[in-house]
Amino acid sequence: MPLTDIFYDYVDKGLLLGFIERWHFETSSFHVPVGEMSITLDDVSTLLHLPVLGQLCDLEELEFEETRTTLVELLGIDGGAAGVETEDAHGLKVRLSWLREIYVQRCNACGIYAWSVPTLAHLYDQLGGMRSWTYEYFPTMGRRRLVSSYDETTPRAARCRALGRVRLLRRFGRQLDGLTYSGVVWHPYEGHRGIRPFFGIGMYSDGLD
Template sequence: MGDDLGDEPADIGDDPGDDPTDMGDYEDQPVDTTKKVYEDLIGPFPGGSWQPETNTFHLPFGEMSPTLDDVSVILGIPVIGKPVSCKKLSNVNAANLLVEALGVIIDEANVALKVAQGQSIKVESLRQRFGSVSNADNDNTIDCAARAYLLYLLGCTLFANKTGTRVPVVYLSFLMDLRSVVSYAWDAAALAFLYRQLGTAIRYAVKQMAGYMTLLEGWIYEHFVGARPLPNLDNKED
């Protein structure tokens, strides 16, 4: 799908740790919650495996895969809308986008990109800069904080990578006009991104999986009763 962000974010391939064979060994990398996720989540399907050629799970009774309707029901995000697609950013454009969208100066933008080792920004730096914004601040500051939050949300849910600490700045391209954010087909982009990550996860030597695991878990729990966790009817801690 080329530069289509629904397939794969335009700049994500330039970030260390996002290559299919790169495990992203960073000092600040959190405890990996996606390691062996393919085995843990897909394991309950006896004889089943993901086939990237058809974007389906091959199961004993046939083929099956998450659909646009599944994503819409589980996440409640728009199915129809403008494509989540843009051209790949240069380093200069990435820095300028940070300046325009988040109100930082160019030197801060360049430092943020350098610290994140690619066209990304650290999640913690977003918290530090915008965590104290309140209704008492001016409208421009509030708008910048809103974009920062949405950037964090997109990078940590729909288009989560394997580091869990960095968010690609390219998503700010879709957040400049806050009123039009809802006009994009986030449902389709999230599903295409999940398909790509499932295809990557089955490659030899890959030990981590990117993508929105809650979406995949929700789909499995919805369609496969045997994979659902047992309810704690006694309301006791495990």
């Protein structure tokens, strides 16, 4: 539920593109002057409050009937509702808004799964959660403000909001090229460990292709 409540009004395109230019798919890491840096399961756990430990979700390609059967078995809905939703979603998928409604109603057991693992794989694929990560590790980059209502019991990704759309790629590129060790917060979550403790497996970041 906390994940579905996190959203951004604006995207710092210059900031994101600056990092994307330095992303290497071969190493799944950003190559910056201070070395290679990457998003880990610990970042996902702290930024989004998703479990690191638990069962893994195995994904496989399904046909329509298999998809409907899976939705019925896992979510406890009837086959007709599952079929209508896949048609409304225009494919063998469901909408997040629909899934959220089902979750609220019937899926309290979802907490047993290690959601950080597939989330990290998705972040690597889409680089969609990169802004929260950059805000934590690179405090001088990006125009952001702290949310006054934020408290440490909520995901760290909700702590900052962008001040507006920023497209100055050259500026962020120069900042990244001049990055030094003192410009990086190497342990950004120390004050959050009482809420999201560190697990050794949280540093895992490789082999998720």
